[in-house]
Amino acid sequence: MSRYRVTVDTGGTFSDFVYYNEDSKEIAITKIPSTPEDPSEAIMKGIEVLFSQGASSADINYFCHGTTVGTNALLEGKGAVTGLLVTKGFRGVYEVMEQARPYGAALFDVMYDKPAMLVPQSRTGEIQERIDFQGQILLPMDESALRSTLSEWRGKGIESVAVCLLFSFLHPEHEQRVKQIIEEELPNCSVSLSSEVLPQIREYYRLSTTVINAYLQPILEHYIRNLKERFEQSEITTRQTYIMQSNGGTSTFEATAKKAVTTVLSGPAGGVTAGACLSQTTGYSNLITFDMGGTSCDVALIKDGKPALFNRSKIGNRDIAVPMMDINTVSAGGGTIARVDEMGILEVGPDSAGAVPGPVSYRKGGTLPTVTDANLVLRYLSESNFLGGRMLLDRDQAVQSIKSKVAEPLGLDPVDAAEGIISIVNVKMEEAIKAISTARGYDLRDFMLVAFGGAGPLHGAKMARDLGMAGVIVPFHPGVYSAIGLLMSNxxxxxxxxxxxxxxxxxxxxxxxxxxxxxxxxxxxxxxxxxxxxxxxxxxxxxxxxxxxxxxxxxxxxxxxxxxxxxxxxxxxxxxxxxxxxxxxxxxxxxxxxxxxxxxxLVPKVEVPSYEPSGGTLEDAFREQREARFDGKDLSCPVYQREKLDVGLVIHGPAIIEQLDSTTIVNPGQQARIDGWKNIIIT
Missing domain, CATH: 3.30.1490 (Dna Ligase; domain 1)
Structure with missing residues (x-):
């Protein structure tokens, strides 16, 4: 009987699925439109695709999920109503933060504002107690005053409470007693203790991390409970159900629900894990992973085969001090919206059309031009072969949208305007790459760019050329590569x-x-x-x-x-x-x-299949000849079907390579080679 590992990476536009057959060692993939209101709905639709191919619920013995539920709740300010309890005299720690402005452009922004506190002073309570720096009790806890504070909170709709007492990492007993009292006075509240979430020195970072955990925990608990119920209804009984964490490893549903803060980079972490495995198979030890999806772009540096891990980072300008992969995220994806501002300047982003309504060319009600629409106008994308022909795109609508919203206000031809949109979004993503490489002393000439995500291979070759990088690697299944990374995570x-x-x-x-x-x-x-x-x-x-x-x-x-x-x-x-x-x-x-x-x-390793040449030619993979725009010139270039490209074949640019989950662009002057793992190596 077949046994399947199922992994899913939920994105802003599509949810990516990978099905690994442990008997045949074969990998199958699919992409399902995301359902932002309830991401578990798209997950079940993806599992139903596997059922439609003959598998049963008993065949699923492993499930792993990269989720953006916590990330989105944090960035959009849609977490739980949270209260905060601190040692008396220290209620200002959260508001004061680091007492410093961030580096970069914000340093010179006279209108700069700190991010709003997730817990205002009106929901911050003080506890009369004190532990010294050696973990000794200086002042016992006043339990009656604490109960009085909690009784005042009953009418404020508080769903979760963060507890961060001074030096609790050396003496956690006071926080543990606080939790017991909260459970008595506010029985339906989630509780996050700093001595459990982050028993670590530095008061503000410990407090900020604990508050974020409390802010997200009810949201993630509800989501995981809902997902488990859907699994039970579908009779999926495997115990191996995991959520990807920011540290590059996975955690069980139960453990994740208790420590929601560890999932804020859950989605992009899978792609970095896959990139580290790619380094081992291809022999390229220095890589920059470039994951461009529908709403955002995530980049990370891998040096000598190992991705960087930081113990402190910022998400949405909020400080988090848990181990996280060093991933730099910018608002640039296929759904990123282009517009001309009131000063007559072309802007691309940061807002996105998302899954609904999506790009104009998707014909789902979108009216604002996006990066995907620009790629279609430049004819990099096919109207009839998008998602393997399962989704038809409307180039005429994309042209009309760019013409009315961008080209006419700027006095440009629609194709020139589309090329401008791509140039601007590329520069934004190139700056993200520089921030984790050249800004830290690394020479980009020593690095290959691993381009994946639905839109990464569309932009990767041009960006690598502009940055002077060694080349580009496009994995065999780039559009679902983060989901493939979930298969490889312990x-x-x-x-x-x-x-x-x-x-x-x-x-x-x-x-x-x-x-x-x-x-x-x-x-x-x-x-x-x-x-x-x-x-x-x-x-x-x-x-x-x-x-x-x-x-x-x-x-x-x-x-x-x-x-x-x-x-x-x-x-x-x-x-x-x-x-x-x-x-x-x-x-x-x-x-x-x-x-x-x-x-x-340690989870049993997934073997990455290698291939031998079968004698196929470029003619076997040829689909059509198409005129596309490259650096201001319309050039006729061949279009190939990637699945038919044999090992060892070499393609000279300009060329377009299409497949179910992505499209790869090879620019003039570049050369693409198919290696033994069917990666595309562009130099």
Whole structure:
């Protein structure tokens, strides 16, 4: 009997599905229009496609989902009504934030405003209690005053409460007691404790992360509960149901519902994971992943085969301090809207037509021209072969929309206006790439661009040429590549514990005791989720800094350390500091700030199929000859069907390569080669 792994990446326009047959090792894909009001509706439609091909609910033994539910709720301000409880005298921490303006253009913006607080002062309560910096109780908690505050909240419609008490990461008992009292006084509220969400030093970041978790938790809990009910109705009984996390690993439905903040980069993380696997198969160790979908573009850097992980980031200008892949996101996708502003300037984005009404050419009621419409006007896209012919596009409507909304106000021809739209959106995405590469000292000539997402291969070759990159890799299934990355992701749980200590005063057995205690917790959670001992891997690390610095560097550590190991870790810290900041101070004292453990549950690997040449020719894959616009010139170029392109074939640009889930453009002067994994390598 066939066994299937099903993965789905929910995007703003389409939900991408991958079905992996564990018996035949074959991969099948499909794309379903997203249902933003209830993303689970599109998920069930995608699973019904598998059922229509002869599979049954019992055949699904693994399901993984990259979701934007939490991300969208955060960015759109549609989270739960949240309350905040803090130590008395510290209610201003959340409002003051970092006491600094962000870097970049905002530094010079005289109209700059901080993002609005997710919890206003009217829903912020103070608790009379105090723990000192060593974890000792200075002032016992006043429970009666807390109950009085909670009784006042009963009429405010509060759905979730964030609790962040001073130094609770050293003494969590007060927060745990607060949770018990909240459950008694406000029994239907979700509760997020900072000592559970992020037991880490730095009050503001811990508070901000806990507030975001509380803000999103009821939303994600409701969504996951709804999805589980739909699974039960369809008699899907597999225990292996996972949600992608921002750290590049997955987590069970149950664990995710308790820690919603870990999913804010759930969707794009799958593509970066797939990119790291691509690095291993192709031998290209330095990659920039470029995922362009319907509403946004996500880019990430992979150096020496490993994607970068940060322990602190911003989403929508809000600070989050959980392990996250270093992904830079900009509002640029196929559905991004183009318009001429009141000053007569062509703007592209940031708003998107999304799945509904979508681009004008989709004929779903859209009236504003989008990037997809511009690509159709330039004839990069086919009117009759979009989504393998399942969806017909209307070029005449796209031309008329660009003509009335962009070309006529600017005094341009519609095709010239369409080329301008593409040029502007490309520059926006190129700036996103520079921000994670050249701005950090990397030379883009050393990197290949991995172009995927429904629109990535349309834009990737031109952008790589403009940026001077080594070339472009277009994976075999680019339009669903993030969903393919979900197949390759292991289960991963992160644990952190802050305890500030000078390194030279630390004994190895002290470090081992803290790491071992966290390691036991990590192993127990994975065992509870059904992993065996030999399927569990634990990774240990230390956050370190020069004494007095305001930032840390994460340094890998072993399970059982000796004094010699601590000396080696100190040397590794100096070297890493020099690599990142071009200087080091080996004579200065170093502090250990936090201890980290990652518990990894190994999922059986998916074998990426390789292919041998079968003797096919370019003529076998030829579809038609089409005139398209390249750099201001209309050029006749061949159009090929990608599925029929044989290993080893070489295509000289200009050319267009079409497939079910995406379209690849090869520009004049470029050459595309089909490698042994049927990737398109453009140089």
């Amino acid at each position: 289960v991963k749980h992160d644990y952190v514990q802050s305890k500030l200590s000078p390194l030279h005063l630390l004994r190895a057995d002290e470090v081992n005791h803290i790491l071992s205690k966290m390691g036991v917790q990590a192993k127990q959670e994975l065992l509870h989720e059904g992993f065996s001992e030999d399927e569990i891997v634990l990774e240990y690390s230390l956050d370190m800094r020069y004494a007095g610095q305001g930032y840390e560097i994460n340094i890998p550590a072993g399970e059982r350390l000796t004094s010699d190991d601590l000396t080696a870790i100190r040397e590794k810290f100096d070297q890493t500091h020099h690599q990142l900041f071009a200087h080091m101070a080996p004579e200065e004292p170093v502090e250990v700030v936090s201890y980290r453990v990652s518990g990894i549950g």
